[in-house]
């Protein structure tokens with residue numbers, strides 16, 4: 001258990017991080033900074049220590065309003081391109097519950113470190129990779145592009161999977177699903193229990209660090225269990241492929257031998273853009289992220 005002073009320190013630290021974040025963002029209303037300062041003042045007044053829960057609640061509400069205002073700003077800026085996150089502008093999502101709420105199943109300290117430190121480092125790494133690649137496009141000079149593509153995949157996969165991971169958990173969780181999802185489990189796995197056994201076994205057998213993931217596979221129209229060892233090797237997840245280019249040797253070697261570059265430059269001459277465009281429109285309009 002944290003004692004009161006530790007708790008105050010943590011809250012102070014969190015408010016300082018928030019204030020720092022506010023100062024780093026462009027064109028943001030001064031009101032948020034003032035409100036954070038108000039909470040910092042409350043926290044430093046001895047007589048308010050009995051109201052720490054309330055201060056924490058107010059801080060969380062404020063953070064929610066800030067995140068929502070960012071989303072609105074981003075929507076307005078992009079004239080209808082809803083929810084577009086600008087390059088290098090990903091932020092750490094807030095949890096819908098507190099760090100200790102998943103106890104005794106997941107300890108508060110794990111949740112705090114996992115969210116505040118590990119997830120934040122994915123967000124930072126993703127922003128850095130995106131900005132670096134943007135800089136390289138602007139200069140039309142691609143230095144260490146292999147490294148930056150890996151960074152983009154590693155941190156992007158980390159950010160998107162963790163964002164989902166926090167959402168698929170809740171203090172009042174457990175049990176089993178019902179409705180359409182339950183029916184689909186029965187169709188694709190035989191029963192919910194069979195899915196659960198398959199998923200648990202797959203998760204147990206992931207070597208080292210990685211994930212077990214229930215996915216919807218739209219082409220066969222089925223649920224599937226996949227594992228992602230070293231998630232960066234399997235791209236960002238959470239994305240939808242639009243334009244794949246096969247650069248395995250079998251795709252070009254017979255004709256181009258080791259001149260992969262020539263194959264790539266000629267490949268642009270056979271692209272079916274109307275199909276890619278149709279696919280883009282379909283997924284952009286029909287896939288929404290909850």
Ligand SMILES: [Fe+2]
Nearest residue numbers: 114118119162
């Ligand atoms: Fe993690």
